[in-house]
Amino acid sequence: MGVEGIGAKVLRKEDRRFITGRGRYVDDMSVPGMAYAVFVRSPHAHAKIGGVDTGAAKSMPGVVGVLTGEDLRGDGIGNLICGWMVHSKDGSPMKMGAWPALAADVVRHVGQAVAVVVARSRDEARDAAEAVAVTYEELPAVIEAAKALEPGAPQLHPEAPGNLIFDWELGDKAKTDAAFAGAAHVTKLHIVNNRLVPNPLEPRAALGQYDAADDHYTLWTTSQNPHVARLVMSAFYNVAPEHKLRVIAPDVGGGFGSKIYIYPEEIVCLWASRRTGVPVKWTSDRTEAFLTDAHGRDHVTEVELALDAEHKILGLKVDTIANLGAYMSLFSSSVPTYLYATLLSGQYDIPAIHANVRTVYTNTVPVDAYRGAGRPEATYVLERTMETAARELGVSPAELRRKNFIRSFPYQTQVIMTYDAGDFDASLNAAMAAADVAGFEARRTEAAAKGKLRGLGMSCYIEACGIAPSKAVGSLGAGVGLWESAEVRVNPVGTVEILTGSHSHGQGHETTFAQLIAERFGLPVDNVQVIHGDTDKVQFGMGTYGSRSGAVGMSAIVKALDKVEAKAKKIAAHLLEADEGDIEISGGEVRIAGTDRKLGWHEVCLAAYTGHNLPDGMEPGLKEGAFYDPQNFTFPAGCYICEVEVDPETGKTEVLQFVAADDFGRVINPMIVEGQVHGGIAQGIGQALLEGVSYDEAGQLVTASFMDYTMPRAYDLPNFVVSTTETRTPSNPLGMKGCGEAGAIGSPPAVINAITDAIGTNDLTMPATPQKVWAALKTVG
Amino acid sequence: MTAIAMVVNGREATAEVADRTLLVQFLRDTLHLTGTHVGCDTSQCGACVVHLDGKAVKSCTLLAVQASGAHVTTIEGLAPAGDLHPVQAAFREHHGLQCGFCTPGMIMTAVDMIARHDGALDEKTVRDELEGNLCRCTGYHNIVKAILAAAESTRSAGTPLAAE
Numbered sequence: 055m056g057v058e059g060i061g062a063k064v065l066r067k068e069d070r071r072f073i074t075g076r077g078r079y080v081d082d083m084s085v086p087g088m089a090y091a092v093f094v095r096s097p098h099a100h101a102k103i104g105g106v107d108t109g110a111a112k113s114m115p116g117v118v119g120v121l122t123g124e125d126l127r128g129d130g131i132g133n134l135i136c137g138w139m140v141h142s143k144d145g146s147p148m149k150m151g152a153w154p155a156l157a158a159d160v161v162r163h164v165g166q167a168v169a170v171v172v173a174r175s176r177d178e179a180r181d182a183a184e185a186v187a188v189t190y191e192e193l194p195a196v197i198e199a200a201k202a203l204e205p206g207a208p209q210l211h212p213e214a215p216g217n218l219i220f221d222w223e224l225g226d227k228a229k230t231d232a233a234f235a236g237a238a239h240v241t242k243l244h245i246v247n248n249r250l251v252p253n254p255l256e257p258r259a260a261l262g263q264y265d266a267a268d269d270h271y272t273l274w275t276t277s278q279n280p281h282v283a284r285l286v287m288s289a290f291y292n293v294a295p296e297h298k299l300r301v302i303a304p305d306v307g308g309g310f311g312s313k314i315y316i317y318p319e320e321i322v323c324l325w326a327s328r329r330t331g332v333p334v335k336w337t338s339d340r341t342e343a344f345l346t347d348a349h350g351r352d353h354v355t356e357v358e359l360a361l362d363a364e365h366k367i368l369g370l371k372v373d374t375i376a377n378l379g380a381y382m383s384l385f386s387s388s389v390p391t392y393l394y395a396t397l398l399s400g401q402y403d404i405p406a407i408h409a410n411v412r413t414v415y416t417n418t419v420p421v422d423a424y425r426g427a428g429r430p431e432a433t434y435v436l437e438r439t440m441e442t443a444a445r446e447l448g449v450s451p452a453e454l455r456r457k458n459f460i461r462s463f464p465y466q467t468q469v470i471m472t473y474d475a476g477d478f479d480a481s482l483n484a485a486m487a488a489a490d491v492a493g494f495e496a497r498r499t500e501a502a503a504k505g506k507l508r509g510l511g512m513s514c515y516i517e518a519c520g521i522a523p524s525k526a527v528g529s530l531g532a533g534v535g536l537w538e539s540a541e542v543r544v545n546p547v548g549t550v551e552i553l554t555g556s557h558s559h560g561q562g563h564e565t566t567f568a569q570l571i572a573e574r575f576g577l578p579v580d581n582v583q584v585i586h587g588d589t590d591k592v593q594f595g596m597g598t599y600g601s602r603s604g605a606v607g608m609s610a611i612v613k614a615l616d617k618v619e620a621k622a623k624k625i626a627a628h629l630l631e632a633d634e635g636d637i638e639i640s641g642g643e644v645r646i647a648g649t650d651r652k653l654g655w656h657e658v659c660l661a662a663y664t665g666h667n668l669p670d671g672m673e674p675g676l677k678e679g680a681f682y683d684p685q686n687f688t689f690p691a692g693c694y695i696c697e698v699e700v701d702p703e704t705g706k707t708e709v710l711q712f713v714a715a716d717d718f719g720r721v722i723n724p725m726i727v728e729g730q731v732h733g734g735i736a737q738g739i740g741q742a743l744l745e746g747v748s749y750d751e752a753g754q755l756v757t758a759s760f761m762d763y764t765m766p767r768a769y770d771l772p773n774f775v776v777s778t779t780e781t782r783t784p785s786n787p788l789g790m791k792g793c794g795e796a797g798a799i800g801s802p803p804a805v806i807n808a809i810t811d812a813i814g815t816n817d818l819t820m821p822a823t824p825q826k827v828w829a830a831l832k833t834v835g
Numbered sequence: 836m837t838a839i840a841m842v843v844n845g846r847e848a849t850a851e852v853a854d855r856t857l858l859v860q861f862l863r864d865t866l867h868l869t870g871t872h873v874g875c876d877t878s879q880c881g882a883c884v885v886h887l888d889g890k891a892v893k894s895c896t897l898l899a900v901q902a903s904g905a906h907v908t909t910i911e912g913l914a915p916a917g918d919l920h921p922v923q924a925a926f927r928e929h930h931g932l933q934c935g936f937c938t939p940g941m942i943m944t945a946v947d948m949i950a951r952h953d954g955a956l957d958e959k960t961v962r963d964e965l966e967g968n969l970c971r972c973t974g975y976h977n978i979v980k981a982i983l984a985a986a987e988s989t990r991s992a993g994t995p996l997a998a999e
Contacts (some may be wrong), residue, residue: 066930069935073942074919075868075870075871075911079872176860254936255872255936255970255971256936257874308936559934560934729973732973735974737971761879766975767965767969768979769966771976
């Protein structure tokens with residue numbers, strides 16, 4: 055490792071613009087003639103639209119245009135789609151209801167867009183939006199997934215009778231039933247995984263510009279995957295042809311999954327620009343974000359775990375209802391299926407597993423991937439169950455886990471995945487040492503003397519990153535391949551540009567990707583520019599989600615670098631009259647190994663571009679591209695231990711210590727990896743203690759602002775004790791697994807296991823607010 | 836419309852604004868100082884914090900006309916061009932930012948916090964004082980570390996940190 059190579063704590067190259075206020079986010083963009091869009095949104099959870107009267111609004115000051123769902127339909131703009139086909143266990147395809155970008159006939163959740171007003175200023179657009187008169191005929195609404203499945207429940211989509219989207223299963227039911235028949239002990243739990251709002255601090259925004267002269271469109275948007283946005287908008291939504299649409303995702307202020315999807319507002323901004331002849335900008339306010347950004351989680355699960363007399367696991371049964379909201383968001387079908395049930399074996403050797411998942415329409419905001427996407431739900435189910443089983447059996451939670459750990463790799467689970475590498479004892483041991491588990495009982499006694507209830511909770515998670523082998527996901531219903539692309543352009547002076555299909559919205563790619571160049575050629579990271587987020591610059595890419603930028607995105611860069619290195623060596627060998635096998639590149643120099651005969655890196659690069667003296671038949675230039683399609687998922691895993699103190703007078707929980715020991719495989723920049731874990735844990739503790747969406751019975755979103763939805767603040771959280779162990783994955787050239795979501799995946803069960811340990815009852819749902827904890831304490835007297 | 840005049844980052848700024856114009860709208864839309872961000876509409880997130888006559892305020896909670904006659908400092912004016920304020924440098928050194936969206940408000944809050952406490956801060960005080968600033972990326976761990984480090988460097992240098 056050089057000072058800036060793999061494993062080095064390199065300070066971030068991108069920071070300077072952010073700390074000086076020179077970041078460039080979508081709402082910071084201005085183009086000449088730009089107007090502003092404000093959406094007219096449904097105040098009802100479920101209603102027929104009687105009519106939309108735009109007459110008064112059109113005559114308001116500054117108004118450029120008012121467009122409705124009828125206009126959108128008239129122009130042939132396509133409905134939004136879910137891009138991952140899942141089949142029910144009876145073989146029938148999922149039941150997808152129509153989702154127009156502006157509703158013309160029926161609205162199905164509060165906040166659904168009905169019309170858009172475009173005006174010269176935001177204030178004028180806002181005023182005119184209030185003047186659009188929509189008549190509604192209210193319909194009964196249903197909010198909870200289980201209630202939506204009941205006979206007689208309000209029906210959302212004619213395509214989906216009974217509100218059932220699909221009824222899917224994974225695993226072997228007969229084998230699992232047989233395993234349970236021989237069980238010495240069965241642990242049963244009812245698990246609720248609370249609905250969350252991702253809430254990146256930057257609200258979504260879009261600026262659409264139609265250039266009539268060239269019949270060309272440009273969209274600046276808050277996207278984690280601009281190429282996918284371009285593909286979907288051209289191939290399915292008929293907004294603009296792909297070759298005439300440029301999508302730019304500049305600096306993006308956090309995503310956490312919510313900026314993967316192509317939303318109605320982006321489609322409408324582009325279309326409205328063509329219709330009105332002016333560039334159209336929309337920026338979400340925070341309440342709009344609560345009402346329209348895809349929500350996360352919202353599962354209700356019955357789980358049963360069968361163990362033999364020696365406490366070895368015999369089988370696992372899981373029955374889940376997942377609420378997908380009013381419409382199927384872009385990847386919503388994959389989250390409670392292939393990203394969830396495939397991880398239900400956890401870190402354990404479980405010989406029989408069966409999972410059944412029903413997905414359901416309700417009159418709520420659509421649900422899709424939020425940091426972790428399915429894996430937090432799986433981990434919560436399994437790790438709450440393991441802790442509960444240990445308590446019921448009167449054994450230490452660590453020992454029960456240890457007794458069932460997988461220790462031989464590769465390991466084929468009963469639910470598709472093949473774990474390629476891992477060492478679960480190592481992370482458990484590291485976490486237990488860091489948390490001083492041995493000293494916990496003394497601390498508990500000390501706290502009790504002060505009238506406080508101490509608890510310790512553990513969670514051993516595994517998740518799947520490196521998403522994903524294209525053939526595999528294609529066979530499971532994905533509408534896209536999940537490879538990544540990269541291009542490495544070496545300039546004539548030897549500086550380097552990396553063009554990547556990954557997108558950075560806080561992850562520090564401009565630094566970590568440059569570290570690959572430092573490692574390979576010994577060049578300073580300051581000589582490297584990372585270019586991303588612009589479909590006119592980067593040929594294609596699948597974007598950033600599922601912690602894939604390292605395992606997949608960087609692997610593509612490595613592949614391109616291999617080609618660049620090979621060509622540079624050929625050129626150097628020719629110039630130095632040596633064998634190319636003897637050439638080595640390091641420290642910015644290209645030399646014949648074991649000699650003092652060398653060229654500067656820049657001399658080789660210049661030679662590539664002058665073309666004056668290249669090997670016969672070689673093309674000039676030094677630029678290579680690569681597509682990398684992963685061979686397998688990667689499997690980050692680790693152990694989290696949380697220590698809490700509950701005040702029995704108030705029910706308030708304080709997280710005293712949170713320890714994380716993660717195995718992410720090879721780490722490129724430990725500073726950035728630690729930061730990812732910190733942020734993930736904060737979101738996990740947020741889910742466990744503070745955050746939760748609340749609807750009233752009529753379908754009004756009660757938690758629709760930061761005053762009502764409790765975001766974790768600095769005083770809610772402790773300092774985190776994080777460390778890593780390392781087993782490299784053999785599935786990619788760098789041996790790295792991914793670190794972006796682990797914190798949010800592993801932490802909620804650790805927190806709830808700690809609180810339930812402290813209060814002596816297992817009957818507690820997330821978020822464990824003081825009120826809930828206090829009420830739970832009352833039940834145990 | 837009302838005529839307003841204020842000094843922003845050391846420069847005179849005058850304009851005719853609609854009475855309902857928020858200070859943050861004036862800074863972003865009229866003066867094109869887009870480093871000050873808007874992350875909510877209920878004065879909860881703190882992405883819009885600037886200094887008004889030396890004190891940290893949420894610029895989404897003030898009308899532009901209320902700031903007329905005042906000295907305003909935004910993130911762009913915290914340090915001379917090409918230079919970093921010690922708090923800016925500490926955020927970078929300690930990885931106190933990821934997506935960068937909350938960062939300008941965090942830094943402006945931190946500068947004010949350190950100045951008010953003469954650099955004498957502990958972890959609990961910093962966490963309590965960050966009540967009005969939300970970050971979704973960092974879990975606050977490294978933000979707290981950065982602010983404590985900047986506070987410590989101020990105390991050892993014996994120089995006030997206030998930008999104004």
